[in-house]
Amino acid sequence: MKLSSVCFRRTQIYINPFSNLINRRLSSSVTEEKIEIPNRIHRGPTDILRALESTINRDPTAAHYKYHDDPYLIPMSNVAKRTYAMAQEAGRKAAHWIRKEHTDLFNHREMDPIIPSFLPKLVYTEDTPVSEEELKKVIDNVQVLDAQFIYQLLKKREIEVSSGTQQALLELICYYNCEDTLPSEFVEERWFRQSSSLKERQRKTWKDGSFAEELFQSIKTPTAETYSAIIQGMCKYFQADRAWKLFEEAQKKGFVLTTNTYNSLIKISNFLKESSEMRWTFIINLLSDMNTAKVKPNLGTLNAVLHSLSTMGKSNNVKEYVLQVLSEFKKLGIEPSLGSWYYVLITFCKDRGPISTILHDIIVQVENKNHEIRDISDTNFFVTAMDVCKNHLKDVDLAIRVDKLLHFDSNYDLIGDSYKESIYYRHFCLLMVTSVPLEEFMTNTYNILVPNIYVPEPGVMGEILKQVDLNGAIEYVPKLWSDMVCFDHTDRDNLVDCILNIMVDNQPDAESNLNENFANIAWDIYERVENQNVLKINKIVITGSLLGRIMLLVLRNGDFQKACTIMDKIDRGHQTVVGVPQIEALESFVDYCIKNKAPTRAIACIQYCSDSGFSQAGQLAAKLNDQLNLDETQLNSLSKIVGDIELSAKAADQS
Known part of the structure; x- marks a missing residue:
């Protein structure tokens, strides 16, 4: 009985929890709970990496990931x-x-x-078995020349190609102008290739009589899409006249062309019409044709119109047209992209034109938003906006707002190519260095951007040195010289002269170590000048003024031996050294000769002063004779230089 009762009690212990669970499930089944499955969120292949990246702060002093993480x-x-x-x-x-x-x-x-x-x-040859499916495959893979070769093989073998494949091939050929595009994996070449000048793009590069035109002519029953493809291709590569003739031909046949075809024609209006009024009338007519044909405009239409207006000069009518266009497209529900605002800026803020503050209104519309590339012209906005801030408005607060927008979320993707990035930071740095306190500029701008994001051009470095000189901020000189060495700016005459003037005109306290730093910089300049390549295009001209300032700086650090080397260069380099050094440098050298009891070198320096026409030669001779005991030979040398009168006058004073 006892054993059975224990077993019964144990059974109760283990049964009770399960009974409670069953009771809860029964009760929950009575009140049915509705399970809502959330909608699937599309994730890109790099979304997890981006999420991880957002958890850490970026180090502005670190090099770009594409470079090796090694200081050397x-x-x-x-x-x-x-x-x-x-x-x-x-x-x-x-x-x-x-x-x-x-x-x-x-x-x-x-x-x-x-x-x-x-x-x-796969390499295709004349013997390669091909089919229409193979042609579709290379079209999808954007293999332009292979697609052209396979199509010709199919025609040669009398294999029929469907009209849909012909249309896809025509669009591919027209878009790339019968040339293979650069593979997508060559990111860096794409980045630097985009830096080609705008003038180079604004010329006819369409290949007349090419495979694209042959393919267009071979299509037995051309459609509106066929005409749209060839017209857009010709417009893209500025074959304006033939594109317009094909457009008129398509209209006569009653074809309704695509929106992008109209956009392409609007964009090349300056190639088709000469005067601004004729271009505007031409654009109005095309927009009316779109309305008649029930062709809906899009963002590309807005940007094409604004692009054409930006080429029409500085008249007030053009600015009124721009505002009207923005208003009309807003009524259609078409919001401008950054490219649209770029065209507005270059219309209102032209060089040598009246000052326009329209960027203040634009920045209100676009700031604190993440912008995606919706048009190829979007990559022109930031560099143009910073140009307007610096050159047109000279507004540092507005420039800071533009820079904040650039670094908001993923907006930096719209900076453009390497050339645009460099121009953007050139304008930004020049505006900041002349508008904010130098210490604030060096801390918040220079130290963050340079050199891993931006390398200052010689003009920017010259402006920074100028501000250092104006503010007497000589503590930045060693760092700036180190950067100049890294940036290959040491062969620029104006920059070397500027940094030498700063060090000479702003003598630091004796307690600081800047005298030693300045002397090291000066000697580095001397060695670079001495060892520069004779065949180099940009060479520093060796002048007496340059050598004199270097000698003065090394003497301030008490380095008499280096000063003697420079003085020998000055004394013996009559044919290579242009001009003469400052008298202050020569006087300082004589003082150090007296201090180091080197009368022979002092006499040589006094001889140089006399030969160079310095009136202070007599005073230096008297000073030397006064502070050192010269032998008869040395006195005779001095007498030949300055005459016996001054020396005898000095002797009479002593007696």
């Missing part, structure tokens, strides 16, 4: 940045070349699933 391998100049990046790209190209030339070595498939990019590129 981080580029410190614009030329070095381009060279390092392109060298890395060359390595990728070499790998592509090896894969192309030795395809037999890459037949193994270690990846699963297969990654097509890792496989050798």
Whole structure:
């Protein structure tokens, strides 16, 4: 009985929890709970990495991730940045070349699933079996020349190609003007290639009589899409006249062309019409045709109109047209992009035109927002806005707001190419260094941007040195000289003269170590001048003034031996040294000769002063004779230089 009762009690202990759970489930089934499954959120392949990145702060002093994290391998100049990046790209190209030339070595498939990019590129020949499916494949992969070759093979073998594939091929060929595009993996080459000048883009580069035109002519029953593709291609590469003729031909056939076709024609109105009024009338007519044909405008239409208006001069009518266009498109529900505001800026804020504050109104519309690239012209906004802040308005507060917008969220993607980035920071630094206290500029701007984000051009560095001189902030000189060495600015006459003047005119306290730093900088300049390449285009001219200032700086640090080296260079370099040094440098050298009991060197310096026409030569001779006991030979040398009168007068004074 006892054993059974214990077992019963134990059974109750273990049964009770399960009974409670069953009771809860029964009660919950009575009150049915509705489970709501949230909508799926689309995640990109790098979203997790971006989320992790957002948890840490960026180090502005760290080099870009594409450069090796080694102080000796981080580029410190614009030329070095381009060279390092392109060298890395060359390595990728070499790998592509090896894969192309030795395809037999890459037949193994270690990846699963297969990654097509890792496989050798298929080379098509006259004997390669091809089909329309193969043509579609290379079109999807944007292989322009391969698509052209396969299509010609299919035609040669009398294999029919569907009209849809022909249309896709025509669009590909027209968009790339029958040329292969740069592979997407060559990021750095794309980055630097975009820096080509705008003037180079604004000329006809369409290939007349090319495969694109042959393909267009071979299509038996052209459609509106066919005409749209060829017209857009010609407009993109500025074959304006033929594009307009094809447009008129399509209209006669009753085709309704696409919105982008009208946009392309509006954008090249300056190629089709000469005067501003004729261009505006031309644009109005095209917009009316779009309205008649029930073709809806889009953001591209707005930007095309604003682009054309920006080329029409400085008249007030143009500015009124711009405001009207913005108002009309806003009624249509089309919001401007950053590219739209770029066109507004270059219309209202032209060089040598009246001052316009429209950027203040624009920044209110766009700040504190994350902007995506909606038009290719969007990448022009920030560099233009900073140009307006610096040159047109000279407004540092507005420039800070623009820079804050650039660094908001992912807006930095719209900075453009390497050239635009450099111009942007050039304007920003020049405005900041002349508008805010120098200490604030060096702390919050210079130390953050330079050199990993921006390398100052010689003009910017010259302005910084000028502000250092005006503010007497000589504590920044050693750092700036170190940066000038890294940035290859040491062969610039104006910068070297400027930094020498700062060090000479602003003598530091004897307690500070700046005298030693200044002497080291001066001697570094001397060695660079002495060892510069004779064949180099940009060379520092060796002048007496340059050597005199260097000698004065090393003497302030008490380095008599280096001063003697420089004095020998001055004394013996009559044919290579232009001009003469300052008398202050020569007087200081004589003083140190007296201090170091070197009368022979002092006499040589006095001889140089006399030969150079300095009236102070007699005073220096008297000073030397007064403070040192000269022998008869030395006295005779001095007498020949300044005459016996001054020395005898000095002797009479002593007696």
